[in-house]
Amino acid sequence: MFRPVFINIPALKKSQKIDKTRIVKKILFFVVLVLTSCSDLKREEQLVKLNALQSELIESQNEFQNAYIDSLHVITMASSDLERKLKQNYKSDTIDVALGKRIDDYKRMRRMLGPLGSFGSKLRRAYKEQEAQLKSLQTDIENGFGERNKYDEYLELEKEKNKQVFDLLQEYLRIKKEAFDIYELQHLWLSDFVVQLTSNND
Numbered sequence: 367m368f369r370p371v372f373i374n375i376p377a378l379k380k381s382q383k384i385d386k387t388r389i390v391k392k393i394l395f396f397v398v399l400v401l402t403s404c405s406d407l408k409r410e411e412q413l414v415k416l417n418a419l420q421s422e423l424i425e426s427q428n429e430f431q432n433a434y435i436d437s438l439h440v441i442t443m444a445s446s447d448l449e450r451k452l453k454q455n456y457k458s459d460t461i462d463v464a465l466g467k468r469i470d471d472y473k474r475m476r477r478m479l480g481p482l483g484s485f486g487s488k489l490r491r492a493y494k495e496q497e498a499q500l501k502s503l504q505t506d507i508e509n510g511f512g513e514r515n516k517y518d519e520y521l522e523l524e525k526e527k528n529k530q531v532f533d534l535l536q537e538y539l540r541i542k543k544e545a546f547d548i549y550e551l552q553h554l555w556l557s558d559f560v561v562q563l564t565s566n567n568d
Contacts, residue, residue: 475548
C-alpha cells in the first residue's frame with residue numbers, strides 16, 4: 367500500500383552541509399599531504415647536495431693535511447743561514463754564470479717560504495670555518511630553521527666558497543712544489559760549496 371513519505375528538508379540540508387565540510391577537510395588534508403611530501407623531497411635533494419659539498423671539503427682537507435709542511439720553520443732557518451754564509455764567504459771578481467743561477471734560484475726559493483706559510487695558515491682557518499658553515503646549514507635544512515626559500519641560494523653560495531678553498535689549496539701545492547724542487551736541487555750542493563769556501567778561507 368502506498369504511503370506518502372515526507373522529506374525533512376532542513377535535516378537534508380544540514381546533512382549536505384556536513385558532507386561538504388567533510389569533503390573540504392579531506393581536500394585540505396590531501397593538499398597539505400602533497401605539499402608536505404614535496405617539501406620532504408626538496409629537503410632530501412638539498413641534503414644530498416650538502417652532503418656532496420661536505421665530502422668534497424673533507425677530501426680536499428685530507429689532501430692539504432698530507433701536503434702540509436710541519437718543518438717549514440726549520441727549512442726557512444736553514445736556507446736563511448746558508449744564504450748568509452754565502453754572502454760572507456763568497457767573493458769573486460769574475461762571475462760564474464752557473465753558480466750565479468744556482469744562488470738566484472735559491473734566493474727565489476727562500477722568498478717563496480713566507481707566502482707558503484701564510485697560505486698554510488689561511489687554509490687551516492678556511493677549512494675550519496667552511497666545515498662549521500656547512501654543519502650549520504645542514505642543521506637548518508634538517509630542522510627547517512631560517513629562511514627555507516633561500517636554502518638553494520645558500521647551497522650555491524657554499525659551493526662557491528668551497529671552490530675558493532680548493533683554488534687556495536692548488537696555489538699552495540704549486541708554490542710548495544716549485545720551492546721544494548729548488549730546495550732539493552740546490553741546498554745540498556750550495557751547503558757543500560759553502561763548506562769548501564770556509565775551508566779555503568781558513
